[in-house]
Amino acid sequence: MKWENLTADQLHDAVIQCKKTVVIPTSIIEKHGHHLPLGTDAMINRVILAKAEETVDFVIAPEVVYCQGSETMNGQGTIAIRGDVTLELLENICDEMYRNGFEKIIIADGHGGNNHLIPYFAQCMLTKGKPYLVYCVNTWYITDEEEKELGDKYGWDDDPGHADRDETALVMAYDESLVHMDRYDEKEPHYFPGLEWMGENRIYAPANWAISRKNHVTGRPDLACRELGEKLCAVHARHLARQIALIRDDENALSGYRQFLAQRHFEEK
Helix, strand or coil: CEEEHHHHHHHHHHHHCCCEEEEEEECCCCCCCCCCCCCCCHHHHHHHHHCCCCCCCCCCHHHHHHHCCCCHCCCCCCCHHHHHHHHHHHHHHHCCCCCCCCCCEEECCCCHHHHHHHHHHHHHHHHHCCCCEEEECCCCCCCHHHHHHHHHHHCCCCCCCCCCCCHHHHHHHHHHHHHHHHHHHCCCCCCCCEEEEEEEEEEECCHHHHHHCCCCCCHHHHHHCHHHHHHHHHHHHHHHHHHHHHHHHHHHHHHHHHHHHHHHCCCCC
16 A cells, blocks of 8 residues: 555545554665666665565555665765755654554665664654654565575675675566666676775774775675565565564554653652
8 A cells, every 4th residue: 555546535544454554665866886776775675565565454655765875975876865854854754644643653774874874763753752653674684594595596695785686686576677787797896905804893984885885886796686586575575564564463562652751751759
């Protein structure tokens, strides 16, 4: 049930049918090497959410692609929104979700650059005392056993993470015509040398991702195929559908959150 495809009456009924649960997909527009489209993260989110919706009812809010993308600002096509603007936009969107009847708001993120920002946003909602509860999930969910099964069959990606085997395969599952493997050169170095010490010693610098990835590619996109993409989509969608169903059917978290809000202020015993 995509928000924009529903009539006002249908949306009213969907609020009740989905137990006041809505999913907001977040991603980014950014460079993904020479072979993948700028909207890769958004496309992957779409195909996973569409698959998840086959097994569980939930409303999909219009996707948010204007998010934090500072680490890929050195790539042509990236649209990087300031963090403070992204936080304010997300709050405004969540407020609108609540005004339309939703109380459980799930942010389903498909962009690694949001990994710190989205949980921080949800944490900030505690201090603001919002009447709704924000949940954070990542559309990339796979167990070690599932990853091993796919790796043994389709080949192991040596350093996955961006425009790699899995992202390339998932875009193939979305629309194979958008993948241009003829533009990928496996001999082209992916990394600037001499920066391994940061990751090896768990040291973070704001630009460590950007300065270490030379062409906005990691891993082995040459291992990708549509069949792998479809299998990955099924795995991610199964986990996402389970997470959404757990949130939709639970009342304890929302009740506990409201108790927390009521107990924030000092009271005489």
